[in-house]
Amino acid sequence: MGAALEARNVVKRYRNGVEALRGVSLGVEAGETLALIGESGSGKSTLLRMFNRLEDPTSGSIQIAGRPAGDHDPVTLRRQTGYVPQDGGLLPHWTVGRNVELVPNLLGWDAPRCRARADALLELVGLSPEEHRSRYPAELSGGQRQRVAFARGLAADPAVILLDEPFGALDALTRLELQAEFLRLKQQLGKTLLLVTHDLGEAFRLADRIAVLREGVLVQLGRAADLVDHPADSYVRALVAQAPGGL
Amino acid sequence: MRPLVRSRRGSFDLVVALALALAFGYGAGPAVAGDHIVVGSKNFAENRLLGEMFARLLEARTGLTVERKLGLAGTQVCFEALRTGSIDVYPEYTGTGLVTLLGAKPIGSATATLDSVRGEFLARWDLWWLSPLGFENSFEIAVPRAVATQFNLRTISDLARVAPQLVAGFGHEFVARDDGLPGLEKTYGLHFRAVKQMQQALQYEAAGAGKIDCLDVYTTDGRLVVHDLQVLDDDKNFFPPYEACALVRGATIGRHPEVGAVLGLLAGALDEATMRQLNLRLETRRESVEQVAEDALQALHLVGTRTVRARESQRGNFFSYLWTHRRNLTARTGEHIALSGAGLALGALVAIPLAVWLERRRRIAETVVRIVGTTQTIPSLALLAFMVPFLGVGAAPAVVALWLYAIFPILRNTYTGLRDAAPHVVESAIAAGMTDRQVLWQVRLPLATPVILAGVRTAGVLTVGTATLAAFVGAGGLGEPIVSGVQSVDAVMILSGALPAAALALAADALLGALERSLRPRGLESRR
DSSP states (O other), X not given: OOOSEEEEEEEEEOTXXXXXXXXXXXXXXXXXXEEEEOOTTSSHHHHHHHTTTSSOOXXXXXXXXXXXXXXXXXXXXXXXXXXXXXXXXXXXXXOHHHHHTHHHHHTTOOHHHHHHHHHHHHHHTTXXXXXXXXXXGGGSOHHHHHHHHHHHHHTTOOSXXXXXXXXXXXXXXXXXXXXXXXXXXXHHHOOEEEEEESOHHHHHHHOSEEEEEETXXXXXXXXXXXXXHSOSSHHHHHHHHHSTTOO | OOHHHHSTXXXXXXXXXXXXXXXXXXXXXXXXXXXXXXXXXXXXXXXXXXXXXXXXXHHHHSSOEEEEEEEESHHHHHXXXXXXXXXXXXXXXXXXXXXXXXXXXXXXXXXXXXXXXXXXXHHHHOEEEOOOOSOBOOEEEEEEHHHHHHHTOOBHHHHHHHGGGOEEEEOHHHHHSTTTHHHHHHHHTOOOSEEEEOOHHHHHXXXXXXXXXXXXXXXXXXXXHHTTEEEEBOTTOOSOOOBEEEEEEHHHHXXXXXXXXXXXXXXXXXXXXXXXXXXXXXXXXXXXXHHHHHHHHHHTTSSOSOOOSSOOOOSSOHHHHHHHTHXXXXXXXXXXXXXXXXXXXXXXXXXXXXXXXXHTOHHHHHHHHHHHHGGGGSOHXXXXXXXXXXXXXXHHHHHHHHHHHHHHHHHHHHHHHHHTSOHHHHHHHXXXXXXXXXXXXXXXXXXXXXXHHHHHHHHHHHHHHHGGGGGGGTOOSTHHHHHHHHHTTOHHHHHHXXXXXXXXXXXHHHHHHHHHHHHSOTTSTTTO
């Protein structure tokens, strides 16, 4: 069995001539958590967004579940893929319950099943359904909103979940709390997770393997220990040295 | 060069004329049928009075139902309304017919002028000039009696002799037009020490205060009597003759020959002195047009003795005026609400779907929005006047104009609201697997609701304000007392329209604001 997600020599060039990715190849194994790390402009988010076809490569290919991304209908693919953006991306005019039920609803599940699923997931991410189901996102704290976003990403039980700086907008304490939660869920659920972050400490704590991107090029791909012991170049060495808390 | 041209709205008469020139020859308005006749008039006191006299006389002497469309916005609107059959008759002046409507050069003789317009109007449009009413309302040059005595002035030629010592105060239009001051200067070799441009109302004041020595006036202006001015003889016949006549549709006469016969009773019945007295009652004594028209007809023994319905308590405070006129004002308010409501509703009905359609066509959207935006730059009156040849007079052109005005604010807000709806939210909805249609209906539209409703609110206030102009095309509304009040310089009458109109605008704002709050999707309150 091949990788769950795979990028082959992917180039992304925007109409304005900017090259976000310059021939990146990597694979994410099923059940693995891979962190894409880099500064802003390194192309990490662009690469992530190719796996639910929010972007398509200029050249090279993206493989999802062994098939080229282009063979997947974008709408169907997205409904099968969890997505958790930085700010939660919750629909502000919908209640928490309806937000969590979004994808199951799109998939045509019946109402009781959607409702039961949403309640179970709110429970799973540590929010009491009775208390939170009918509230609006604006009535929640940032940490609670992000928990709802996790619940929404998990709602249709996707095999792959894409996380774009999911802890980025949180204060330090809440971030640690949610990262711990994330680790628990990760063990419990065994999903394939692709995580974009600019925080190496976070990547070390949460990911099985780490891909370091710099200016659209994959600098190094390996386990935390590999990056620490055998940095591919001075950039990675400096990155590791700066990581707060390190290993 | 008639009162209508140089009165308060003189400057946009040109715009109106341009707009109508574009529309010239197109379309035909709704024809009036049955035992029903529509009398129109322009929007200045004398013309209104004549219109009202026509209407009353027809009511008294024929079995026809008479509808009044008095106070239409100037010559072009009246003429187009007549030509297209929205009205059957209105008072017009031969000189205006010749110079303004036919675009011909002025002719010195009154008989030749009448003859010329009769022939042309009959041939071109089957419109009939009935026999002249007996007075001319021409441009004249007047000087304060003291100045006339001091320099022994009787004619304009006399004036030319001493003009270099004098300061003149002329209306803006008079100064600008070839058949005004420039032509006059050429014909008489006039050269004033200084020429001041001023509003008509101010000219009389300035002359009274000795600030100007010479001004342009109208033959039948009642204020000539009040302000002790001497009219100078146009000894070189520079100003063309402007005999007042009833201008009637040939078709109307064909259907109801009695209209011609009855209006013919007025032939030669009104001389200049009489007209001046009647105008004076309207202009400075602020009597109602109905009352003055009735009195004039009774004095001519054309109608029997009877009292005028809706007598006015002329003096008295604003509130007693409102109370006396409550019926009329309530009706005007109803019309006003109906006109602006219809314009706004139709505007929203077009603008919102158009914006939704454009949201998916970003490339052309900006251009379309900008093109629609140009509707806002068309002066309201020009737009209204432009409608008349197509839609006649009455509610139709007013609603269409208001509709056009309402589209842009709603379109712009809806489009930008949809386009700029919280991008990260929209993206997460796309990432969750919503189709474009679902994103539009379930995300963009709800998120844009506050912005869309703000646009509707703007359009609502705009529409209520603009609807005051509907009076110029005979659509009624609260503009009616404003327009009448402006003509008779009656502040109370103006306020009786303006204050309710302002109150309506505030009410519309409050109401649409409340709608905005109640329709705003829950969950958006604290975020934005």
